[in-house]
Amino acid sequence: MRHLRAAAAITLAVSVVAGVTACGGGTSSDGGSNESPKTLTYWASNQGPSIEADKKILTPELKKFEKETGIKVKLEVVPWADLLNRILAATTSGQGPDVLNIGNTWSASLQSTGALLPWDDENFEAIGGRDRFIDSAVASAGKEGEPPAAVPLYSLSYALYYNKKMFADAGITAPPATWDQLVEDGRKLSKDGKWGLGAEGSNLSNNIHQTFVLGQQHGADFFDEQGKADFTSDGAVAAVKQYVDFMAKDRIIAPGNAEYARNQSLTDFAKGRTAMVLWQAAATTFAAQGM
Known part of the structure; x- marks a missing residue:
């Protein structure tokens, strides 16, 4: 008899945009770094009951980041219904955010555009190493055999x-x-x-x-x-x-x-x-x- 408990984990990942011109000036069009940015733009996916609820939760955390780094984060919470189209438009136009959330089911296709920073060993090391993350979550954030296109942020199960x-x-x-x-x-x-x-x-x-x-x-x-x-x-x-x-x-x-x-x-x-x-x-x- 099949049991209810075998629920699938859905991973939401955070990615750094490498191949578009980001509003905050934190990355260059070829993926290299410019001067340290004073402002970063962040497209966050809508996780809570409303856009305003997400802003209320995220804003204090971003203020902590600003206090520690001196970098201000310009936050926009984007509804899931609009997020993929916004990302695709940014990739096509070359104008987009510095950091964004993506669903893991989009990872491989967005990775193929070249717009997202590849999370190779060097980039993982800069944030404390790949072993900070669950292997299955990392594996879901890009094409097999290539560095993932994003870093796991939230993992949800039904x-x-x-x-x-x-x-x-x-x-x-x-x-x-x-x-x-x-x-x-x-x-x-x-x-x-x-x-x-x-x-x-x-x-x-x-x-x-x-x-x-x-x-x-x-x-x-x-x-x-x-x-x-x-x-x-x-x-x-x-x-x-x-x-x-x-x-x-x-x-x-x-x-x-x-x-x-x-x-x-x-x-x-x-x-x-x-x-x-x-x-x-x-x-x-x-x-x-x-x-």
């Missing part, structure tokens, strides 16, 4: 969040430990206009994450023997079907969730309309909504 009161009202004494139990519990909870599990059918990245986790449990390999991407293996198909069936067959997800975008399922959970949700780093969003 967890099952559940509403204790809704569980108790349904006579359920503990959270599910297997997918079969999740479906069984979800059916007990899906009544009176409320639903067992939340999902976001219009959130591409979330769907990819969920089916990747299920794919790993089904033994899916997303590459064929020649190393070409292949999403038609038995394991990959079984994973997608299992995820879709939570709504289509098992009926533990509201049909309207098929149109949900980022964080809408979290709102339903925080408001008591959904009993369970699978998410990463969701606690701040719940707290911001009064849960």
